[in-house]
Amino acid sequence: MDELLVRALAAGGGLALVAGPFGCFVVWRRMAYFGDALAHGALLGLVAATAFGIEPSLGVVVVAVGAALGLARLERQRRLGTDTLLGIFAHGALAIGLVALSLMETVRIDLMGWLFGDVLAVRWLDVATIWLGGAGMLAALAALWPTLVAMTVDEDLARVEGRPVAAARLGLMLLVALVVAVAMKIVGILLVTALLVIPAAAARPFARTPEQMAAGAMAAGVVAVAAGMAASWRLDTPTGPSIVVAAVALFAFSQSFRRNT
Amino acid sequence: MTALLTLDGVSLAFADNPVLVEVGLSVAAGRIVTVVGPNGAGKSTLLKVALGLLPADRGRVERAPGVTVGYVPQRLVVPPTLPLSVRRFLSMAGSAGLEVALERVGAGHVLGRQVQRLSGGELQRVMLARALLRRPQLLVLDEPVGGVDMAGQAELYDLIAALAREEGCGVLLVSHDLHLVMAATDEVVCLNRHVCCAGHPEAVSRHPEYLALFGPRVAASLAVYTHAHDHAHLADGTVAAPPHRHGPECSHG
Incomplete structure (x- = not known):
């Protein structure tokens, strides 16, 4: 097999394994718009990093984490709904990023590559980052797992039972921000949330416990990545969208099964 | 105390x-x-x-x-997207004696069910069972x-x-x-x-x-x-013969 394809599969597969369990929480806790907002805002980090001549991915991570912290604070005020705040942030940051990009005549960024992902540009360093960083993120999620599941069921109950609810909530937001930052490179800013949400949704009908759904989402994600990349290879279609199309097809297939009761 | x-x-x-x-x-x-x-x-x-x-x-x-502390909130709304069996729900409070706790609250039959599919009364019993599992x-x-x-x-x-x-x-x-x-x-x-x-x-x-x-x-x-007063007292405090009306279940004279 071509080394390019092996590298792309290694990166995409690793990403799908990480995205699965996080995607479940995005679905359970209705964080899809939060993920979207982080991805959109990340363009700002990309532009800034390029302008200052530092590694673009670093700028993306810094902005995503900063945005997660800021949004966690803003959520506590009650004047505007969270969805409104996220909308303002997401599109504001995306627009500022695009305007700033147009003003920087000397800088060239592969905008299409960032918006829709460019798996062919993946280096072995990126693959290593995904697998090592992903393992770290999954380990952190595993540590927070009991608290996060308990507070998804009922936050008051989790607090009475002495679980560190506030820390877990912040931890999840930061980890999702990191997953989004890492996933952007593969599927692109506009499709990042799809990789989180769709495999998890596809796994829902087959699961009786949160853990089964997380495992199912990992499997569905890997299948979608493999199928999408294969199709992209043969049909010469863009890789990120092809992966998402494959995931949507899996989801549609899964919905023909009756929900487990 | x-x-x-x-x-x-x-x-x-x-x-x-x-x-x-x-x-x-x-x-x-x-x-x-x-x-x-x-x-x-x-x-x-x-x-x-x-x-x-x-x-x-x-x-x-x-x-x-x-x-x-064992707490039973007034309502529990579990997101429909979260697959959650009663067994898994109870296991958050303790791993042993799930069946016993459920039997105690009269809901032994729901262990394998999904929490979202329980009736209001069943869910209430399951929440009480979870509170009991903590040995509060x-x-x-x-x-x-x-x-x-x-x-x-x-x-x-x-x-x-x-x-x-x-x-x-x-x-x-x-x-x-x-x-x-x-x-x-x-x-x-x-x-x-x-x-x-x-x-x-x-x-x-x-x-x-x-x-x-x-x-x-x-x-x-x-x-x-x-103070379910189904009888009357006489002046000396003894209980008067009740003005009893026989129902269909009555087996006495």
Whole structure:
């Protein structure tokens, strides 16, 4: 097999394994718009990093984490709904990023590559980052797992039972921000949330416990990545969208099964 | 006896609307304290303050150090996207004795079901089972029998009373259904943002503040229940022959 394809599969597969369990929480806790907002805002980090001549991915991570912290604070005020705040942030940051990009005549960024992902540009360093960083993120999620599941069921109950609810909530937001930052490179800013949400949704009908759904989402994600990349290879279609199309097809297939009761 | 939970002069306002005003109560081991009051009286808020889920603006909230609390919230809304079997739900509170806990609350048959598919009464029983699995020293129950059928309500209150009497569990509970609660409870706190009156159920049910709050009809039906007078006394105190009307089930002469 071509080394390019092996590298792309290694990166995409690793990403799908990480995205699965996080995607479940995005679905359970209705964080899809939060993920979207982080991805959109990340363009700002990309532009800034390029302008200052530092590694673009670093700028993306810094902005995503900063945005997660800021949004966690803003959520506590009650004047505007969270969805409104996220909308303002997401599109504001995306627009500022695009305007700033147009003003920087000397800088060239592969905008299409960032918006829709460019798996062919993946280096072995990126693959290593995904697998090592992903393992770290999954380990952190595993540590927070009991608290996060308990507070998804009922936050008051989790607090009475002495679980560190506030820390877990912040931890999840930061980890999702990191997953989004890492996933952007593969599927692109506009499709990042799809990789989180769709495999998890596809796994829902087959699961009786949160853990089964997380495992199912990992499997569905890997299948979608493999199928999408294969199709992209043969049909010469863009890789990120092809992966998402494959995931949507899996989801549609899964919905023909009756929900487990 | 030392108190497991003490509230003293607790006040709380939401956006300048006082919800609790100078509320005080105390729950000791083996005692059942019941909070009654109309809608909007601040009953659920009081429980949340007692549990430390809401901070009080003023006053003192003290739980005994290291006390294990079992809590049954008024409602539990599990997102439909979260697959959650009753077994998994219970396992969050303890890994052993899930079946026993469910049997105790009369819901042994639902262990394999999904939480979202339970009826209101079944869910209420499952939540109580989860609270019991923690082997609590203090039980805080917000309308624990909501949605449970009449026979089941009596069973659950018997269970709660047994937990207090036999296992020395302190119980703080909120209830609308005064009838069933009165029989088992040690102290009633009648709440309408402030404590209108508090004390032994019989005394509270005759208290003018209580009568004013619930109206004479509710209060009267309650008094009849707590002292179910199905007979008359003669002048010397002996029981008169009851004016009995035979029903279809009667087997006596």
